[in-house]
Amino acid sequence: MYDVIIVGAGSVGSAAARELSRYQLSVLVLEKGHDLCAGASKCNSGMIHAGYDPIPGTNEAKFNAPGCSLMYQICDELDVPYLKNGTTIFATDDNGMKELQKLLHYAELNHVRAQIVTPPELYDLQPDIGKDVLGVLWVPDGGVTNPFSVTFALAENAYHNGVEFLKETEVTGIRKTDSGFTVTARSTLDPAAISSQASYVSFEKTAAGSTSAGDCSPVTCSFETRMIINCAGGHSDVINNMVSASHYHIIPRFGAHVVLDRKFSEKLTTTLMETPHDLPGGGHTKGMAIIPTLGGTMLLGCDATEVGDPDFTDTRRESIEQIVDYFKAAWKDLPTGSDGSPFPEDAIISIFGGCRPHADTNDFVIGEAEDAPGFVNAGGTESPAFTACVAIAQHVAGICIDRLKPEKNPSFDPYRKMKKAFRDMTNDERRAAIAENPDYARIVCRCEMVTEAEIRDAIRRPLGARSVSEVKLRTRAGMGRCQGGFCSPRVLEILSEELGISPLEVTQCGGRSTILSGRACQGL
Ligand SMILES: Cc1cc2nc3c(=O)[nH]c(=O)nc-3n(C[C@H](O)[C@H](O)[C@H](O)COP(=O)(O)OP(=O)(O)OC[C@H]3O[C@@H](n4cnc5c(N)ncnc54)[C@H](O)[C@@H]3O)c2cc1C
Numbered sequence: 001m002y003d004v005i006i007v008g009a010g011s012v013g014s015a016a017a018r019e020l021s022r023y024q025l026s027v028l029v030l031e032k033g034h035d036l037c038a039g040a041s042k043c044n045s046g047m048i049h050a051g052y053d054p055i056p057g058t059n060e061a062k063f064n065a066p067g068c069s070l071m072y073q074i075c076d077e078l079d080v081p082y083l084k085n086g087t088t089i090f091a092t093d094d095n096g097m098k099e100l101q102k103l104l105h106y107a108e109l110n111h112v113r114a115q116i117v118t119p120p121e122l123y124d125l126q127p128d129i130g131k132d133v134l135g136v137l138w139v140p141d142g143g144v145t146n147p148f149s150v151t152f153a154l155a156e157n158a159y160h161n162g163v164e165f166l167k168e169t170e171v172t173g174i175r176k177t178d179s180g181f182t183v184t185a186r187s188t189l190d191p192a193a194i195s196s197q198a199s200y201v202s203f204e205k206t207a208a209g210s211t212s213a214g215d216c217s218p219v220t221c222s223f224e225t226r227m228i229i230n231c232a233g234g235h236s237d238v239i240n241n242m243v244s245a246s247h248y249h250i251i252p253r254f255g256a257h258v259v260l261d262r263k264f265s266e267k268l269t270t271t272l273m274e275t276p277h278d279l280p281g282g283g284h285t286k287g288m289a290i291i292p293t294l295g296g297t298m299l300l301g302c303d304a305t306e307v308g309d310p311d312f313t314d315t316r317r318e319s320i321e322q323i324v325d326y327f328k329a330a331w332k333d334l335p336t337g338s339d340g341s342p343f344p345e346d347a348i349i350s351i352f353g354g355c356r357p358h359a360d361t362n363d364f365v366i367g368e369a370e371d372a373p374g375f376v377n378a379g380g381t382e383s384p385a386f387t388a389c390v391a392i393a394q395h396v397a398g399i400c401i402d403r404l405k406p407e408k409n410p411s412f413d414p415y416r417k418m419k420k421a422f423r424d425m426t427n428d429e430r431r432a433a434i435a436e437n438p439d440y441a442r443i444v445c446r447c448e449m450v451t452e453a454e455i456r457d458a459i460r461r462p463l464g465a466r467s468v469s470e471v472k473l474r475t476r477a478g479m480g481r482c483q484g485g486f487c488s489p490r491v492l493e494i495l496s497e498e499l500g501i502s503p504l505e506v507t508q509c510g511g512r513s514t515i516l517s518g519r520a521c522q523g524l
Contacts, residue, residue: 002226004228005027008029008236009031011385014029016378016396018158019394019397028166029158033167034168034511037151037152041151041233047143050087050141052089063392067390068112071150074154079153080418081145082144089275114137115138117137130332147386166197169185169194170187171183186218188511200224202221203221227404231381234311236250237379251358253304253307258348260300264336265298275287300327349481357381364378364379419454433453439452448477448480450477455477466499468488
């Protein structure tokens with residue numbers, strides 16, 4: 001029997017797993033995606049929000065500011081790069097300036113450092129900002145990171161410290177028992193793989209009395225556990241409503257980003273945002289932002305539209321047009337366009353989006369369900385829950401620790417050491433890396449300068465990549481100007497070699513997304 005089952009391996013679930021791995025507990029994370037980080041944690045803006053805008057007194061306010069400090073701390077512990085570049089919220093009219101006063105007041109109540117800066121001091125802070133900007137709220141503790149790198153790092157560290165993970169395994173039912181809960185799940189892994197990765201599992205018998213091993217249809221399996229932490233993001237309402245009569249509902253809020261090529265990053269010293277907007281369905285969006293990324297590209301976005309499906313990720317023409325139109329108009333206010341240059345449509349290299357798990361409670365849903373002791377929610381995790389993931393995780397893991405009273409894990413290791421990315425190494429460091437491993441001498445992704453050594457490492461690491469998109473998220477191979485046009489075939493070959501499968505079986509992103517449809521000629 002498990003002590004704790006965590007549903008969902010996004011940033012919050014992975015952070016909760018790592019917190020629990022500090023103790024002698026048997027913990028299993030169930031993730032329905034082909035990879036970890038299959039939900040909102042994969043497709044967000046990567047901003048480390050300081051906590052200036054959540055309404056004081058809400059869960060969002062309670063977990064945001066502490067989560068911001070903890071995010072920088074775990075990035076240091078787990079060797080994840082970040083940029084503490086501050087956030088600048090700009091106003092171009094009187095209403096905007098009033099909004100900045102409100103945000104400053106919220107920042108004070110939320111214990112977040114912030115100040116309003118107006119010209120001429122503003123030009124010291126951001127020299128190339130547009131002349132129409134009347135003032136900004138300057139929040140020095142804001143930053144940016146790669147949300148998927150953070151999530152993989154948290155999960156990898158939890159795994160290293162003894163937590164079990166099962167991907168491709170979707171929780172479909174939860175039943176209360178005398179000692180806790182029975183969790184039923186549907187998995188596309190085969191039973192042998194499940195048994196080798198999960199210590200305590202039972203398989204549903206087929207009519208013939210055997211497990212469904214050998215066929216490729218999903219396997220139904222079940223797990224006994226004392227406690228559950230619900231970190232299912234956009235599906236956290238479904239999981240909660242399986243157990244508790246105190247229902248809530250997720251209203252998925254889609255947001256898209258436009259990615260601009262590298263050349264614009266030099267002039268932008270901070271992340272620039274417009275003032276937040278209230279939304280008709282409750283809550284607010286933080287507004288459009290221009291966000292420098294760690295890779296040197298630039299994100300523009302994002303909008304907020306209610307959609308029915310929390311897993312919706314399609315980028316639609318209206319959404320992109322809304323973002324581009326906004327930036328066409330605002331470009332002159334931004335450092336990148338204040339010299340009169342027009343919005344650079346030809347610099348758009350990619351678009352992506354996903355859904356914020358907004359709850360109809362208009363707040364994070366955090367804590368033990370009153371009518372289901374042992375069932376702990378970490379749901380309704382819209383923005384800023386990525387920033388707040390470790391603070392939320394400490395809180396929900398704390399509930400389990402208070403209940404189960406485990407001993408500390410004497411071998412817990414909070415650190416993960418990563419090799420510097422080849423593109424960031426000095427020439428001397430590159431020479432040393434190649435001397436140690438000749439695969440560093442082979443550049444696979446030329447746009448992002450990703451080497452074969454780094455791609456093989458991303459596949460071989462614990463909980464590593466098994467598809468082309470999974471390699472991309474872990475290494476940036478395919479994220480540059482050509483968007484994988486040149487490197488994907490080689491990444492596919494390397495995946496085939498490392499996983500010991502035919503190139504025909506390698507997928508873009510798991511499931512049925514195979515890339516090659518057949519052999520063009522015999523003998524290949
Ligand atoms: C467009 C956009 C921009 C954003 N920008 C920011 C930002 O800049 N900063 C910030 O702090 N936040 C931002 N957010 C919010 C942030 O992405 C979320 O708050 C955060 O990722 C929530 O993490 P999570 O782990 O709770 O959910 P998720 O990352 O969605 O993880 C939930 C996981 O549960 C799995 N799952 C679901 N159902 C089941 C099931 N039945 N069985 C097993 N597994 C299941 C899913 O596959 C998924 O992997 C943004 C969100 C969006 C969409």
